[in-house]
Amino acid sequence: MPTEIPKTDAHRTDEELVCVDSLKHVLRVRGLCQNIQIDRLEDDPPDFIVTVDGESFPTEVTAVVSRQHYHAHCTEFAEAINIRAKALAILSGSYALTIRREPIIPKTKSPDGRRALDAALSYIEATKHLGATEEFHLAQEHGGTISIAKISITGSVVGLVWTARAMWGSEICEKLTDLIQQRVDDKKKKLSEKGIGAGKALLLLYAAFAYADTDHAIESLNLVHGYDWFHSVFWAASFADRENTTYPSEPGREGLFLFSAKPEWHRVGTITNEAGT
Numbered sequence: 001m002p003t004e005i006p007k008t009d010a011h012r013t014d015e016e017l018v019c020v021d022s023l024k025h026v027l028r029v030r031g032l033c034q035n036i037q038i039d040r041l042e043d044d045p046p047d048f049i050v051t052v053d054g055e056s057f058p059t060e061v062t063a064v065v066s067r068q069h070y071h072a073h074c075t076e077f078a079e080a081i082n083i084r085a086k087a088l089a090i091l092s093g094s095y096a097l098t099i100r101r102e103p104i105i106p107k108t109k110s111p112d113g114r115r116a117l118d119a120a121l122s123y124i125e126a127t128k129h130l131g132a133t134e135e136f137h138l139a140q141e142h143g144g145t146i147s148i149a150k151i152s153i154t155g156s157v158v159g160l161v162w163t164a165r166a167m168w169g170s171e172i173c174e175k176l177t178d179l180i181q182q183r184v185d186d187k188k189k190k191l192s193e194k195g196i197g198a199g200k201a202l203l204l205l206y207a208a209f210a211y212a213d214t215d216h217a218i219e220s221l222n223l224v225h226g227y228d229w230f231h232s233v234f235w236a237a238s239f240a241d242r243e244n245t246t247y248p249s250e251p252g253r254e255g256l257f258l259f260s261a262k263p264e265w266h267r268v269g270t271i272t273n274e275a276g277t
Helices: 015-029 067-087 111-126 169-193 216-221
Strands: 034-042 048-052 057-067 093-101 136-141 145-152 154-161 204-209 232-243 249-258
Touching: 015 034, 015 048, 015 057, 015 204, 015 232, 015 249, 034 216, 057 067, 057 169, 067 111, 067 154, 111 136, 111 145, 169 204, 169 216, 216 232, 216 249
Parallel strands: 057 204, 093 154, 204 232
Antiparallel strands: 034 048, 048 057, 093 145, 136 145, 232 249
16 A cells, blocks of 8 residues: 555645556556555655565656746745745745746755755845845756845745746747756756666656647657666656546546656556557
8 A cells, every 4th residue: 555645735736646646557557567556755855665566666756847837836935935934933024036947946845945945044034134135046956046035124925036938839849858858867866866776766757738748748758868867757647537546635647658668668658649659
């Protein structure tokens, strides 16, 4: 039986639980295993240990999001800082959380998320008696930066500042490739730092990228460098009218192995694509 960790917010989909159920669904429906066990870890990475017929795989989940979903993640992160600062009674004035380009927004319960959240709260406490101040970087990577600055002595809020240009159909694969590359590089680094080697881990991609289907995902992954460091890369695709049998409070998704070092898994799924999978 999977290790169940209750959701803390009844209105927010737990992307990790959706993805591992999608993986389990594909493995079972397509007859790829006899037994599967899912154990969620509190001290990630990895997010899970998935054991398939006795073989254990460190498993990481990451979202590949459209700008609409990305903006929601940015807003959630800003609101987490806002709520914590008010709870600690250190919020005096108006602050702007500024997102430049499209860095990965850390989960607040992840090590990176906790570090960024703690840094933001320390900055807010240190500047509560000051006027407007210079920006302070919370996170910086090739995908962009996350910064915070006090912009006014009036008010009591942490707000989000993020803008992005429109994206057209011809850019979908280009942008999707860039997003998957960022996720692959980030997860490889974090898993390697935990002593997990090449060919050992599963990477589950939570698809929330507008207009991107499995054909876009396959085409984009083929342009990504180093994806084959993972044992398998799995795409949890669009929402489906099926029950999430592992975590009934979450929605169910169909899925597809975009890549696997295991030939019988490679390009196998419960969703079709133009290539005939």
